[in-house]
Amino acid sequence: MKKTILLFVLLCTALFSKADQLQALTQAQAEAAVTYLKKEPVIILWCSCCDNETPKKITVNEVFYKKDSDGKYYSVILKGKDESGKDVEEYVDLAYVFVKKGKKARSLGKVLKFECDPCTKPFDWQI
Numbered sequence: 001m002k003k004t005i006l007l008f009v010l011l012c013t014a015l016f017s018k019a020d021q022l023q024a025l026t027q028a029q030a031e032a033a034v035t036y037l038k039k040e041p042v043i044i045l046w047c048s049c050c051d052n053e054t055p056k057k058i059t060v061n062e063v064f065y066k067k068d069s070d071g072k073y074y075s076v077i078l079k080g081k082d083e084s085g086k087d088v089e090e091y092v093d094l095a096y097v098f099v100k101k102g103k104k105a106r107s108l109g110k111v112l113k114f115e116c117d118p119c120t121k122p123f124d125w126q127i
Contacts, residue, residue: 021116022094022109023075030065030074032112033094037063037078044098044105045078045090049119055098057083100125 025033037043037060046055062079078097079089095116098105105125107118 022114023091024068024073025065025076025094027065027074029094029112029114030076033076033108034063034065036099036108036112037076037097040099042100043078043108045092045096046098047093047096047119056088058088095119098123 022029040060043058043060044055045058047053058078058080059082060078060080063076065074065076067074075091076094077089078092079087082088094109094112094114095107095118097108098118099108099111101111101122103125104122106122107116109116110118
C-alpha cells in the first residue's frame with residue numbers, strides 16, 4: 001500500500017511540476033536574461049500549461065535581477081505596461097517569457113539554451 005501511495009505522489013509531482021522552472025537562477029543565467037531582455041521592446045508572458053492563463057503582451061520599461069532572500073539564487077524582475085496601459089511588475093520565469101525571433105514567439109529559456117519546458121511550441125508573433 002505504501003508503494004502505491006508513493007507512486008501516486010511521484011506521478012502527481014511529475015504531472016504538476018511545470019511551474020517555476022527558470023525563476024530561481026544562477027547569477028550568470030540572470031545576467032544573460034537581463035542583457036537579452038533589455039534589448040526587447042515587447043515580450044509575451046504566458047504559462048500555457050497553467051490553468052486559465054492567457055498570453056499577456058508587455059511593453060518592457062525596465063528589467064533587472066536581484067538576489068533571493070536565501071542568497072543562493074537570483075530572480076529576474078520585469079517592469080512595463082500591459083496592452084491596456086496598466087503597470088506591470090513581475091518576477092518572471094524565463095520558460096514562460098516569449099520573445100520575438102523572426103516571425104515566431106519563442107521561450108526566452110529555450111533561446112538562451114537553458115533546460116526548460118515552455119509547455120508550447122513556438123507560435124506566431126502577432127502584435
